[in-house]
Amino acid sequence: CEQALKDGSVRLADFRSVLGRFSFAFAAMEHLRPFLAPLYAWGAAVNARSAQLPEAVALSLSYIKYMLESGISSQRVLRHMPMQHELFRADAKAEGEEIWIGGWCVADSADLSRCRWFSEKLNRQNACWAFLAGEPFRAIASLEMLATLVGLVVFGLGAEGRASLSCSASTDNLGNTCVLRRWLTTKYPLSCFVMEIAALLAKANVELNLLWLPRLQNVEADALTNSDYRGFNPDLRQKFCLEEYDGLALKQMLAAGEELNSEVKAARKKKQKCVIKDRTTPLRVRDPWDGP
Numbered sequence: 001c002e003q004a005l006k007d008g009s010v011r012l013a014d015f016r017s018v019l020g021r022f023s024f025a026f027a028a029m030e031h032l033r034p035f036l037a038p039l040y041a042w043g044a045a046v047n048a049r050s051a052q053l054p055e056a057v058a059l060s061l062s063y064i065k066y067m068l069e070s071g072i073s074s075q076r077v078l079r080h081m082p083m084q085h086e087l088f089r090a091d092a093k094a095e096g097e098e099i100w101i102g103g104w105c106v107a108d109s110a111d112l113s114r115c116r117w118f119s120e121k122l123n124r125q126n127a128c129w130a131f132l133a134g135e136p137f138r139a140i141a142s143l144e145m146l147a148t149l150v151g152l153v154v155f156g157l158g159a160e161g162r163a164s165l166s167c168s169a170s171t172d173n174l175g176n177t178c179v180l181r182r183w184l185t186t187k188y189p190l191s192c193f194v195m196e197i198a199a200l201l202a203k204a205n206v207e208l209n210l211l212w213l214p215r216l217q218n219v220e221a222d223a224l225t226n227s228d229y230r231g232f233n234p235d236l237r238q239k240f241c242l243e244e245y246d247g248l249a250l251k252q253m254l255a256a257g258e259e260l261n262s263e264v265k266a267a268r269k270k271k272q273k274c275v276i277k278d279r280t281t282p283l284r285v286r287d288p289w290d291g292p
Helices: 002-007 012-025 030-045 055-069 136-155 174-182 190-204 219-224 250-270
Strands: 009-011 050-052 085-095 098-104 117-122 166-171 207-212
Touching: 002 009, 002 055, 009 012, 012 030, 030 055, 030 190, 030 250, 055 190, 055 250, 085 136, 085 219, 098 136, 098 219, 117 136, 117 219, 136 166, 136 174, 136 190, 174 190, 174 207, 190 207, 190 250
Parallel strands: 085 166, 166 207
Antiparallel strands: 009 050, 085 098, 098 117
8 A cells, every 4th residue: 555655556456466465355344345435436447558547546555554653453243142233214305306315313212302403405415426417316325324424523423542332324315225334335435434334333333234124114315315303392393504514534535436446437438448468577476365
């Protein structure tokens, strides 16, 4: 990582070899796996012997380097909990130009009027990424994941360094449940929200399971995305401003990821059918991986 960031460019054969090593190693470090998404997307699209690192790829390598140097070279096994504590439920809505995200803290109380909640409207100014594919409903998975992220931010995760905290959140998007189970997606901007969630969990040493709920069992969160606040206490509303939230990685990755997304699409269109063969000595010979 350090050498690639210093040079600003890589040999693609070496890049793919290192990516293979990351893929193997991060099976044991799940919270770093989402940061491989820009690497996978770019490495698969570019057809050249060497290339300059896009900003999103450089940011991912910087974060991986920082985390490994900070001692995140293993993942603590949390204490087994027979019954997981459900923290919150969230939802998102996209109809025409109208986008809403909402959620409520199930863990606060069995009485809805005593639970914290949030409901936020998004637009082209603070969520321009939602309109990249045209209608925002095409980005509903990203919006649902953003709602999950906001829930983690406004409702909290507990004290940093706590070793036994395991919780769950619920959404009616089954695809996002699968994404967080694998901790990897190359789809933009969904990958950016997965990275931010992983970074928050790694910092707090928390394990999160995102559960799927049928829509009829998620009616309260659905109501919040329709500006229906009946039953909720207005004094317990939690505010979240996406423009003011920098996060641990989100703001930079959203900005750099849009450029990478365009570059990858262009590279795929121009990609030659023939494979460029690199006849230099492979990385496994020049720099063998001597594991423990």
